[in-house]
Amino acid sequence: MTIAPPSDQLAVDADTRRRPARRRRRATSVGYAFVSLYTLLALAFGVVPALFALGLAFTTADGGFAGFDNFVKVVTDFRFWPAVEHVVLYLVIWLIALVVFVVVLALMVHALRVRWASTSLRFIYYLPGALAGASSVLLWLFVLDPTASPVSGLLRLFGFTSFVQVIQPSHLPVIFAIIAFWTGAGGWIVIMYGALNNISTEVIEAARIDGANAFQIAVSIQLPMLRKWIAYMGVMSLAAGTQLFVEPQLLSQASNAVVPNDYSLNQLAYQYAFQQNDFNGSAAISLILLVVALLLSWVFVTRGGLFERD
Amino acid sequence: MTYDGSANGSNSFKTKMQLFDRAGSGWPDVVFSSQNNDAAWASQKTNGKQAFAAVLDKGLVPKDTLSGFTPGSLNPCTVNGQVYCLRNDLAQAVLWYNKSLMDQFGYTVPKTWEEYQALGEKVAKEHPGYIVGAQGDAWTPEVFMWGSKCEANNITGPTSVKVNTDTEECKRAASLLDTLRENKTIPVVSVFTPEFVKQYTGKVLMMPGPAWYAGAIFNNPQSLNVPAGQLGVAAPLGWGSDEPVTGNVGGGTWFISSHSKNLKAAEKFVQFVTTADDYQVNLAPGYPAYAAAAQKWVAKQESSKYYATSLDAISTAASQVWDGWGYGVFSQEAIWAKTITPGVTGGKSIVDLLPDWQKAIEDQAKVNGYKVN
Numbered sequence: 067m068t069i070a071p072p073s074d075q076l077a078v079d080a081d082t083r084r085r086p087a088r089r090r091r092r093a094t095s096v097g098y099a100f101v102s103l104y105t106l107l108a109l110a111f112g113v114v115p116a117l118f119a120l121g122l123a124f125t126t127a128d129g130g131f132a133g134f135d136n137f138v139k140v141v142t143d144f145r146f147w148p149a150v151e152h153v154v155l156y157l158v159i160w161l162i163a164l165v166v167f168v169v170v171l172a173l174m175v176h177a178l179r180v181r182w183a184s185t186s187l188r189f190i191y192y193l194p195g196a197l198a199g200a201s202s203v204l205l206w207l208f209v210l211d212p213t214a215s216p217v218s219g220l221l222r223l224f225g226f227t228s229f230v231q232v233i234q235p236s237h238l239p240v241i242f243a244i245i246a247f248w249t250g251a252g253g254w255i256v257i258m259y260g261a262l263n264n265i266s267t268e269v270i271e272a273a274r275i276d277g278a279n280a281f282q283i284a285v286s287i288q289l290p291m292l293r294k295w296i297a298y299m300g301v302m303s304l305a306a307g308t309q310l311f312v313e314p315q316l317l318s319q320a321s322n323a324v325v326p327n328d329y330s331l332n333q334l335a336y337q338y339a340f341q342q343n344d345f346n347g348s349a350a351i352s353l354i355l356l357v358v359a360l361l362l363s364w365v366f367v368t369r370g371g372l373f374e375r376d
Numbered sequence: 377m378t379y380d381g382s383a384n385g386s387n388s389f390k391t392k393m394q395l396f397d398r399a400g401s402g403w404p405d406v407v408f409s410s411q412n413n414d415a416a417w418a419s420q421k422t423n424g425k426q427a428f429a430a431v432l433d434k435g436l437v438p439k440d441t442l443s444g445f446t447p448g449s450l451n452p453c454t455v456n457g458q459v460y461c462l463r464n465d466l467a468q469a470v471l472w473y474n475k476s477l478m479d480q481f482g483y484t485v486p487k488t489w490e491e492y493q494a495l496g497e498k499v500a501k502e503h504p505g506y507i508v509g510a511q512g513d514a515w516t517p518e519v520f521m522w523g524s525k526c527e528a529n530n531i532t533g534p535t536s537v538k539v540n541t542d543t544e545e546c547k548r549a550a551s552l553l554d555t556l557r558e559n560k561t562i563p564v565v566s567v568f569t570p571e572f573v574k575q576y577t578g579k580v581l582m583m584p585g586p587a588w589y590a591g592a593i594f595n596n597p598q599s600l601n602v603p604a605g606q607l608g609v610a611a612p613l614g615w616g617s618d619e620p621v622t623g624n625v626g627g628g629t630w631f632i633s634s635h636s637k638n639l640k641a642a643e644k645f646v647q648f649v650t651t652a653d654d655y656q657v658n659l660a661p662g663y664p665a666y667a668a669a670a671q672k673w674v675a676k677q678e679s680s681k682y683y684a685t686s687l688d689a690i691s692t693a694a695s696q697v698w699d700g701w702g703y704g705v706f707s708q709e710a711i712w713a714k715t716i717t718p719g720v721t722g723g724k725s726i727v728d729l730l731p732d733w734q735k736a737i738e739d740q741a742k743v744n745g746y747k748v749n
Contacts, residue, residue, distance in 0.1 A: 144739045144743070212571075213569070213570050228564070228571055322709075322713055327710065340391040
């Protein structure tokens with residue numbers, strides 16, 4: 067017989083009372099620790115440069131207030147609107163292709179019942195993404211040259227016998243979209259696959275019992291539940307896509323400027339800053355890009371219900 | 377003393393100097409550039425900052441040295457009558473040809489562009505597959521349009537240019553390129569592509585191009601790899617009875633920083649690399665700009681027994697570069713590449729594209745602060 071339990075009981079009680087609070091505090095501090103590094107980097111390489119650009123865009127080379135002069139200058143530059151057109155065409159082709167193919171491919175991989183086929187397919191999809199941006203474009207330089215390409219037969223089928231024929235101006239938006247899809251889509255397929263795994267099996271089972279086939283399940287259940295993820299992919303890809311730079315820049319150098327070095331808006335900004343020594347004009351282009359990307363992202367966020375809570 | 381040679385073949389020279397201007401320090405004492413149009417900006421103040429290039433002909437480099445350069449070779453370095461750089465090597469265009477093939481086919485080397493065009497048409501009929509030139513490179517205008525006195529790049533002052541492509545001089549060269557492109561004797565292919573090497577090794581009958589083609593494409597195992605004893609060189613072609621002139625494709629330049637604290641040492645170095653036999657004759661791969669070195673360089677090349685003819689034509693061409701084509705800050709090569717090459721690939725003729733070309737040059741000149749015409 068003991069009289070210990072009460073004190074024990076007390077201790078336990080005190081423990082259970084205290085523990086959640088302590089855990090919460092620990093959880094929040096770990097959260098801050100996780101976020102802090104990102105915040106620091108975002109400040110240093112995102113927010114501060116953006117503010118610097120904001121200042122530059124409204125000032126002259128010697129620091130005086132310029133009003134909207136820099137914006138007028140870049141918008142009336144003969145290279146500006148063609149660059150806008152190039153980027154918009156590229157974005158339209160690429161975003162549509164990305165959304166359609168990523169979702170379809172993810173659904174297909176997810177529907178595979180054979181485990182090893184599913185994992186190896188996901189691995190293969192992801193593989194090109196492991197190559198860094200510039201090196202993958204270098205690889206494409208060979209793919210696009212009919213005399214060196216592993217798919218030269220395919221290029222010849224389209225009637226292309228030389229590199230300059232392949233990189234004609236009208237082909238470029240499609241070429242850049244294919245390169246971007248090839249490097250970026252794999253990662254998104256893996257993410258979508260993860261999102262599909264998150265859909266509870268009970269829902270799918272219920273649908274199946276009600277007689278829905280794989281196609282009906284995909285369209286009526288999986289797609290609506292992927293909406294947020296698709297919007298997320300849209301926002302991220304849009305932000306990256308408006309900044310089209312590496313692909314045309316490398317292709318420009320490789321083609322000895324047949325692909326112009328002012329093809330995209332970011333390239334034009336680069337020309338302003340580092341060829342014309344006009345950082346103010348360059349900053350104006352960057353700001354225009356930022357505003358447009360923010361507006362379009364807002365559309366994706368609201369239409370995709372990205373910030374809605376379940 | 378610091379040296380920065382990494383400006384080769386890119387525009388990083390200008391970019392770097394502009395960033396040093398912003399930082400207010402860091403300029404190298406001496407810069408080597410493979411471009412011809414750097415004096416155009418390096419001689420000018422930018423945003424109120426001191427011009428990068430030191431003036432060389434106002435006491436820094438001795439008059440005797442300056443006058444020892446091949447006549448006209450310092451034109452790319454000269455802005456408003458002052459010299460801002462020394463030329464390392466020249467890149468005058470000449471007519472390269474395969475003497476063995478020409479003899480075998482029973483052709484004589486053309487003296488004029490008209491003869492050249494006629495021969496190109498003959499080759500297309502008698503020996504299809506052989507070529508008499510290439511027009512896929514960005515310097516195509518510098519070989520064909522410059523050599524025809526086409527007024528596409530008449531730099532009349534530090535910030536003024538005159539452009540007129542609607543002339544007989546421009547049209548005749550454009551039409552030559554069109555005719556010989558259609559019969560496949562001057563294909564739209566760059567000489568620095570695997571495509572070129574694969575398709576045309578052993579098939580290059582003639583090739584108008586800069587002096588450095590000898591080492592870069594003909595006597596290069598990675599490229600055409602023409603065996604010794606076959607490659608010949610002829611003087612630049614003229615149009616009709618006109619005095620022949622020629623174009624120029626690059627040729628390195630040496631700059632001294634106006635910020636340098638070691639001006640004397642920098643000058644000594646630059647003078648050495650551009651004029652001394654130890655470098656220009658014994659080591660340099662390109663045709664020296666310094667006349668005395670060039671003579672010895674030619675003798676040395678001839679003694680190698682690689683060439684099937686004498687190299688006199690290169691020396692003649694060195695002082696035939698037409699001075700009506702200037703050296704502005706914007707790149708004529710980039711304009712041609714993005715305007716004409718895709719147009720031609722898409723089935724248009726250069727003759728029809730001449731107005732587009734003029735417009736593109738004017739636009740590019742204006743955004744670079746030039747007054748046009």
